[in-house]
Amino acid sequence: MKLGAFEELVLLAVGALGNEAYGVAIKEILQEKIGKNPSIGALHSALYRLEDKGCLTSEEGGATTERGGRRKKFYQLTAYGKKLLVETNDLRMSFAKQIPGLNLTID
Amino acid sequence: MEPNLNPQPPKWADGFLSWFCSEEVVETLQGDLHELYQKRFNQSGKIKADFYFIGDVISACRPFAFRRRRKTKPSLFNQFTMIRHYLKISGRNLLRNKGYAFINIGGLAAGIAVTLLISLWIYDELTFNHIHTNHQYIGKVMRDGTLNGETYTTSYQPYALADELRTVYGNNFEHVVMSWSVSDRILSYDDKKFLQKGTFIENGAPEMFSFHMIYGTSDGLKDPHSIMLSASAAKTLFGDENPVGRTLNIDNRMQALVTGVYEDFPHNSDWSETHFFAAWELWVSVNQWMTTQGFTNNFLTIYVQIPPSTDFESVSSKISDAILNNVRDKEDYVAVHPQIFLHPMNKWHLYSDWKNGVNTGGRILFVWLFE
Numbered sequence A: 001m002k003l004g005a006f007e008e009l010v011l012l013a014v015g016a017l018g019n020e021a022y023g024v025a026i027k028e029i030l031q032e033k034i035g036k037n038p039s040i041g042a043l044h045s046a047l048y049r050l051e052d053k054g055c056l057t058s059e060e061g062g063a064t065t066e067r068g069g070r071r072k073k074f075y076q077l078t079a080y081g082k083k084l085l086v087e088t089n090d091l092r093m094s095f096a097k098q099i100p101g102l103n104l105t106i107d
Numbered sequence B: 001m002e003p004n005l006n007p008q009p010p011k012w013a014d015g016f017l018s019w020f021c022s023e024e025v026v027e028t029l030q031g032d033l034h035e036l037y038q039k040r041f042n043q044s045g046k047i048k049a050d051f052y053f054i055g056d057v058i059s060a061c062r063p064f065a066f067r068r069r070r071k072t073k074p075s076l077f078n079q080f081t082m083i084r085h086y087l088k089i090s091g092r093n094l095l096r097n098k099g100y101a102f103i104n105i106g107g108l109a110a111g112i113a114v115t116l117l118i119s120l121w122i123y124d125e126l127t128f129n130h131i132h133t134n135h136q137y138i139g140k141v142m143r144d145g146t147l148n149g150e151t152y153t154t155s156y157q158p159y160a161l162a163d164e165l166r167t168v169y170g171n172n173f174e175h176v177v178m179s180w181s182v183s184d185r186i187l188s189y190d191d192k193k194f195l196q197k198g199t200f201i202e203n204g205a206p207e208m209f210s211f212h213m214i215y216g217t218s219d220g221l222k223d224p225h226s227i228m229l230s231a232s233a234a235k236t237l238f239g240d241e242n243p244v245g246r247t248l249n250i251d252n253r254m255q256a257l258v259t260g261v262y263e264d265f266p267h268n269s270d271w272s273e274t275h276f277f278a279a280w281e282l283w284v285s286v287n288q289w290m291t292t293q294g295f296t297n298n299f300l301t302i303y304v305q306i307p308p309s310t311d312f313e314s315v316s317s318k319i320s321d322a323i324l325n326n327v328r329d330k331e332d333y334v335a336v337h338p339q340i341f342l343h344p345m346n347k348w349h350l351y352s353d354w355k356n357g358v359n360t361g362g363r364i365l366f367v368w369l370f371e
Helices: A005-020 A023-034 A040-053 A079-097 B011-020 B023-044 B046-059 B078-096 B098-126 B159-167 B231-238 B280-286 B288-292 B312-319 B331-336 B364-370
Strands: A056-063 A071-077 B138-147 B150-154 B175-179 B183-189 B192-201 B213-216 B226-230 B247-250 B254-262 B276-279 B298-305 B339-344 B353-355 B358-361
Touching: A005 A023, A005 A040, A005 A071, A005 A079, A023 A040, A023 A071, A023 B023, A040 A056, A040 B023, A040 B046, A071 A079, A071 B023, B011 B023, B011 B046, B023 B046, B078 B098, B098 B364, B138 B331, B159 B175, B159 B298, B175 B192, B175 B280, B183 B231, B192 B231, B192 B280, B213 B231, B226 B231, B231 B254, B254 B276, B254 B280, B276 B280, B280 B288, B312 B339
Parallel strands: B192 B276, B226 B254
Antiparallel strands: A056 A071, B138 B150, B138 B298, B138 B339, B175 B298, B183 B192, B183 B247, B213 B254, B226 B276, B247 B254, B353 B358
16 A cells, blocks of 8 residues: 555645645645544654655745744645555545445546 | 734743754744644634644654754755766766867866976076075176177186286175186096096185085185095096095196085086086196286186175176276277176076177076966
8 A cells, every 4th residue: 555544635635725735724624624633743744754755746935924934835746646646546446346335436 | 802913832842843853844844833823822812722732742743853854954065066066067078078078188287287397497497506505696707898899798807807806806705716617627536537527616616606515625625736526426436435535637637636525516507517626726737827817818717706785786886997907008908998797696597698798688588488
């Protein structure tokens, strides 16, 4: 398995956020989708790990006053990251088909 | 409630965070925590915000935060990255264009080599005769004369001039020494005979020209039957033994006792080719005719050393009529109008050309040409 469950969620969140994917925003969208508050440490840890794996690239933004002049780090999905997401989903779907009475569809 | 525009989380937790985080991580992580803190502060107040902040700090205690990844702060090593890159690129280009690289590097090397050689040569020329400690104060007596409206310059002097300089103008000089021109003589010892270049010179010379004695003292030409040999001449004639006290023959008609051996003068000295200096009196003894020639026959060279308190120009102006004053009764000599002056040792080598009584340079031309 190339992606952990949490890592997959983070990747999805970064992809969904487009150009606005930085720490707090990712944390908030995850909170919104899962309904559970991910720890900021776990989130950052996953982001760095995904960057090391080549699923994400990062870029530093401008300084902001609300952060005491600290810069945001914006993340972006790479082609490899997208490919991994597709593969993970394919795997899930192929397994799901073998489960009788389970009907997974994407609309 | 007035929203506090700049709420601050507990300092200790914040400090702890920036302490354990690596420099790369700290800015974004701390930024996120502060942003969250501010939001919570505005929503739920300081106590809850503080509480969550501390929780966030603890949750951030993970390997990713401690680990140093890419260094963002330029280290001492990192500052050479650009230079290293240049070196690498130029190295690759040189390897790719081997022919041009060879021409380029070879040309540069040849250029540098030639420049170095020229510099060494110029240095050698400009320090000519500097081996002689008194080189700034030594001069050669020169004579101008006029024939058919043209002035000639020569270093050959009459026998009587040396005594005249010593007696009448003596306080201008520390040494006045007569000398014969350097020429080949046969030096023989036992059955060994060698042709050596050498001269006959008065006793002041070894001190004046600062001979570096290996055997004997620089006072060695005091005795009329004495000779001083260069180290190489001594080796040729006597091998490695100390030749002082041996008697040798010069041209098979003069007997001379070896009184000293001096180190050969280096190539950039006017005495480098002179391998023996014999006593002047020895030469006079076989050439008695010289002493009767007065001021009208010119055949010897006179070297002088002036005291540091004076200079060549002023001494030259004082002695200019030294010959003329003694030949006033001879009309043809008065017409030639002999004028005496001193040519400094520092200029012997590079400024040896004279035209119409004026020094026109000499080898110095080539020194300037290359410089």
